[in-house]
Amino acid sequence: MDDASLPTELPPLPDAETFRHWFDRYARSVFNFLCALVGRRELAEELTQETFVRAYEQRATLRDRARVAAWLFGIARNVSREHVREYARWDALDDTFDGERQPEPTNGQTPDAQLLAAELHFIVRAALAKLEPDKRMVFVLRTFEQYSYEDIAAITGFSVGKVKTDLHRARLEMRRHVRPYLLAGHGGN
């Protein structure tokens, strides 16, 4: 066995420092994605942590560092699926989209715009909760995280065709819930 004949140009595995960089860049998106999938902020926090630790354990499986986001989201999806039996449906809609940023009704002084925004956020959360998990995942990746159809297919493991179909149906369902508020609150402006 000649060592020289063996391929030795394997790229070094990403270290903790690299992960810190990836955390700064993608953690918010991963957390947001998991929030939308599992519906509970505390759980999403745990799962985000689990996602990064697991990604670190499996860092040898990252083939292309240019697609690290898709890789991380794929792991996040797997992590969330493991909890899916426990949290198949949202049983609590509170603080999913960051309660700290919601308007504070201090002395009834909250501006109308803030109230309207808060109500809209609630409507969106409720509508998201009603989506089937696959559709919700595709919808969140597209409309929240702005991933292309191909990226979504890579992350979810679905075909591009399924991504398109699920996204179309998810949008129709979301629209059915959200559009009335759009028309009433903004008059379509």
Next chain:
Amino acid sequence: MDCERCLEQLDAYLDGELDVLEASMLAAHLRQCPNCQAECRAREWENRLYRDMAAGVSLPEGLWPRIAAGLAAVDEREQRRSGGGRTNWFRPELSGWWRLGLALGCLLVLAVGLWFWLRPAVPAEPLLAQGPTPPSLSDTGDLPRTLPPAGTPSAGSETLAPADTVIIEPPRRRTGMTSPPPVRERPPSEAEQILSQVEQTYLVVIERLQSQARLRRMKLDPATRTAIDRTLAGLDAQIAQTREVVRQSSTDPAALHFLLTAYRKKAELLSEIIVMTEGGGS
């Protein structure tokens, strides 16, 4: 392009997923259709709403330190694994006395195993030890009749009827080895002597490992400690149980094998504790 087709493709258009030709056709339609324009504006507004909501989400505080701790734990595990794992036994930083002891123990186990492998199972001794043989055996004249070897005390056999002294003895490779007399007060057989030696070696090794492991176990995390304690308790129970079986039938190869395997497992587990706590302890 008609309105129906336009609305069908509008989302893909806004997502930038239409090809150039389709996108230009749809844009042309939008320029001349106020209804589709209004729908397009509404969808753009929806998309902006979702984007803004996502942008408004902030990460929980203190998340990175917890992740960093997780990564460090992974590093530590990997280091331990790459530095040893199954080859931990021969890590240079481990002191030599118990390593040698274990190696000796393994050799003895191997020797006993070989001895039992080469020596066919002997049902005669247990048969005799358990008392009178069934009459049918003594009545069959074609069976080989062998008296116990001369010079071996056979107090038990004296109490039996002459027919009962017939031993169904399978062919033996070692003619020099005397079959143990079927009584409780007999001198230990070769197998028993070897077993006793191996057992003593294991007991010494285990005792020393145990004293080391007892000092170091607090360095383990609670979950690992609990798991190890549970496994050790299981092994102890297994040893006690198998020992009893061996005491009743000292030449039963299966029982001997189980007993020695249980000893070996316990020694391995204890040394694993020492290896696991080696890095963190220093």
